[in-house]
Amino acid sequence: xxxxxxxxxxRIKVLTPCCNKIGLKxxxxxxxxxxxxxxxxxxxxxxxxRTLPKKAGLLRCGKSCRLRWMNYLRxxxxxxxxxxxxxxxxxxxxxxxxxxxxxxxxxxxxxxxxEIKNYWNTHLSKKxxxxxxxxxxHKPLILNPNSSSDDNHIIISNNKTNSSSSPSSSxxxxxxxxxxxxxxxxxxxxxxxxxxxxxxxxxxxDCQHQSCYAMLVNYDDDHxxxxxxxxxxxxxxCCTDDVFSSFLNSxxxxxxxxxQNQQINGTLQDFDPFIASSTLSSNQNNPKRSMDE
DNA sequence: AATTAGTCCAACCGCGAGTTT
DNA sequence: GAAACTCGCGGTTGGACTAAT
Numbered sequence: 001x002x003x004x005x006x007x008x009x010x011r012i013k014v015l016t017p018c019c020n021k022i023g024l025k026x027x028x029x030x031x032x033x034x035x036x037x038x039x040x041x042x043x044x045x046x047x048x049x050r051t052l053p054k055k056a057g058l059l060r061c062g063k064s065c066r067l068r069w070m071n072y073l074r075x076x077x078x079x080x081x082x083x084x085x086x087x088x089x090x091x092x093x094x095x096x097x098x099x100x101x102x103x104x105x106x107x108x109x110x111x112x113x114x115e116i117k118n119y120w121n122t123h124l125s126k127k128x129x130x131x132x133x134x135x136x137x138h139k140p141l142i143l144n145p146n147s148s149s150d151d152n153h154i155i156i157s158n159n160k161t162n163s164s165s166s167p168s169s170s171x172x173x174x175x176x177x178x179x180x181x182x183x184x185x186x187x188x189x190x191x192x193x194x195x196x197x198x199x200x201x202x203x204x205x206d207c208q209h210q211s212c213y214a215m216l217v218n219y220d221d222d223h224x225x226x227x228x229x230x231x232x233x234x235x236x237x238c239c240t241d242d243v244f245s246s247f248l249n250s251x252x253x254x255x256x257x258x259x260q261n262q263q264i265n266g267t268l269q270d271f272d273p274f275i276a277s278s279t280l281s282s283n284q285n286n287p288k289r290s291m292d293e
Numbered sequence: 294a295a296t297t298a299g300t301c302c303a304a305c306c307g308c309g310a311g312t313t314t
Numbered sequence: 315g316a317a318a319c320t321c322g323c324g325g326t327t328g329g330a331c332t333a334a335t
Contacts, residue, residue, distance in 0.1 A: 026304080026305075027303095027304075027305095027328095027329090028303070028304075028329090028330095029303090029304090047320095047321090048320090049320075049321075050319080050320060050321090062320085062321090063305085063306090063321085063322090064304075064305080066321080066322080067303085067304065067305080068303090068304085070322090071303075071304085072303080099324065099325090100323090100324090101323080101324065102322075102323060102324085113322095113323075113324085114302085114303075114304085114324095115302085115303095117324075117325085118301075118302050118303085119302095121301095121302095122300070122301055122302080123301095
């Protein structure tokens with residue numbers, strides 16, 4: 001937690017036990033602590049992290065408990081090396097999403113954002129550099145030295161305009177746990193693209209809900225915007241997670257991606273040739289692989 | 294064998310945003 | 315409506331381990 005002096009906002013934060021590190025243990029977790037935390041969460045469930053340490057009898061802050069559970073103790077966490085398929089998926093997702101680690105992790109079962117982030121920083125970024133590719137932009141290092149770090153990355157916001165939403169808010173909106181409940185507005189996917197001029201097309205997607213969505217892609221000077229509007233049975237956005245999954249799948253999956261390419265007259269292919277080629281090659285052994293695996 | 298350099302990854306930190314009071 | 319609380323994210327750090335000298 002932030003202390004009042006370190007906060008950039010006008011909100012005044014009061015030190016809470018979670019912030020006050022006095023008496024709280026830091027550093028690596030012991031097997032005994034792991035056992036206590038695992039036992040407690042298995043009984044009480046996830047959440048209420050702030051009060052968990054006291055109730056469970058742990059001398060840790062809530063954030064530390066949550067991190068330990070999420071990244072290590074959770075039963076669904078897959079241990080072991082990242083497979084080639086997973087690596088390929090990470091590369092393509094990062095190409096689309098940038099450093100949205102939680103979002104990427106959400107598409108790779110059993111892997112945590114921290115694990116993927118570490119794997120990226122220690123393996124994949126170096127691998128791309130060795131291949132002459134900028135790991136931030138996925139473009140050749142020589143050809144585009146002045147490109148920003150967000151070039152060609154999808155920015156997801158709950159604003160119809162091209163707002164430059166923060167990574168955290170973007171991730172939260174794209175998280176399936178939150179989409180149905182907190183997003184009253186259409187999601188817009190903004191993809192920076194310095195090479196395309198204004199253009200507008202409409203498309204549709206498949207969703208089991210009625211009054212589902214329309215997808216609008218338009219280019220302004222610097223961005224490609226894909227706005228997904230949903231309206232469910234109750235008039236609220238009922239299936240933005242479905243939409244988001246479909247959209248992401250469409251960008252990853254070869255067939256759907258090619259379909260999108262045709263719909264937008266090849267402009268997306270210009271935007272992202274890497275995806276098209278890498279997907280083509282990577283799916284040769286698993287052509288129907290879905291990101292929802 | 295000792296020291297240094299490099300790598301890896303679990304954990305910490307600051308911060309923003311949503312929720313509750 | 316404002317303040318306080320809580321959660322979760324991405325960036326960074328530091329210690330353990332390994333390789334090189």
